[in-house]
Amino acid sequence: MTTKSAPLVSRFVSALALTAIILVTGCSSHNAAPVSSRSAPPSDRISVHQVESGETLYSIAWRYDLDFRKLARANGIRDPFVISRGQLLLLDTSKISNTAAKTVNKSVAKTKIAAPNVKSRVAANPPAVTKNLANKPKSTSSPVVYGTNWQWKWPINGKIVESYSLPKLHKGIKIKSVSRAAVRSSAPGIVVYAGEGLRGYGKLVIIKHSEILLSAYAYNDQIMVREGQRVRQTDIISRLGSDGTMYFEIRKDGYPVDPEAYLK
Template sequence: MFGVLKILGISILLLLLVSCGSHMAPTSSLKQPPSIRLNYHTVSKGDTLYSIAWRYGKDFRQLAALNGIRSPYNIYPGQRLKLTGKVPPSASSKAPIAAKKTVSKPVSSKKPVATASKKSLTKAPRRQMAQTKRAGSIRWRWPVQGQLISRFRSGDPLRKGVDIAGEKGESVLAAADGTVIYAGSALRGYGKLLIVKHSEVYLSAYAHNHRLLVKEGSKVKAGQRIAELGSSGTDRNKLHFEIRKNGQPVDPLAYLP
């Protein structure tokens, strides 16, 4: 009798498990929640106005004007910043934003990068490291020598710049003269990051470094060693390099020699 009850109990348990399993949705059918457009950002420790503008693809001048913040753009943890809306007339007069028509365009070479062969763009040769290319008043140079493993793709949030493979500890050089406006690791997905301001229009970023060699506020010269290449925030040793024009990502290959 005890044996029959034991078998009956096991059978009921198996039926319950099968029944529950039949109602579980397969992993492949689980959808990601829809993206939410943020209207505000709450400042955290380590944030700067520049890093917040970089995170959301904003022009730092526009973000400052939108929130009535004057140079040198000091912010504090817990402060709530508006990301959208119209710039108040009084604020726009204090922090003017350059009109698009006045922005200098990159000087095209005899053979534009867009028409070059794929093979010629897969590596920054040693002889090109010292070469420069002018865009407006700025002369750009390659920040590191190595294999180009990922290219810029307009509209792709994962390809806002180029990835250049290298060895851990290899020198990362400033791509142009400028001022370091961010040095830290608070921006998710960038690891140890440097952002350099070259003008009111152009900024550049150097991500996934092993070690940062300059601090915020440092003046740097083109070709100066500013970091050591590494794998912070990623799965391999590489430099992720971006150029932003008026807050928007542009293809670095259109600016590098």
């Protein structure tokens, strides 16, 4: 390198350095909004649910924190609340007066396999129910279902490891018991759901105790009751797995309430 070219190189390097400083300064002076202040992208509220195999009106209402009675009225569904796979249910219960007699039905062509089976079950059920009611006229007023002479009892013996807290999205309580512990119904009623179709609940049992009160027993390893079965208080309804942990909820008018305020 010659003596004359050295100053040129030096000036070129200095210019590059100055440009870099300007760019860095400009970037650092830009005030980006913190993550906490950025608005979340809009999310669509689910307004329609397509019934899947194994679901009941009660389990769907439970999934969306709805009162099963309002969900039924919003879709024009009457007791015994029979629904079909592929059927569409409106989830907006705030406009019950406008949608009480309406049910959105899915095209039968899109459920070619399930539709015939569902129809045959629905068609076969009414005569059976009528016959049972005729033979046992007192069954609908049995105190086992709607009796008031009972108090809530703990479904298992154990220690609460997670308490009810709606701000933390804890809609029930977690109870730690022993491996393979027997789970008992906390109150008399009728099993309205028994399966594992609700995400996050594992094998789940939901029992209806009155028109406003239901209870749920989750994280089971073995379900020992079936839908429609009448259970007495403290009847064994399921067994836990080796972990011995169960999740328990009570809902009143469709809303989760603190189980500890009810259990004795």
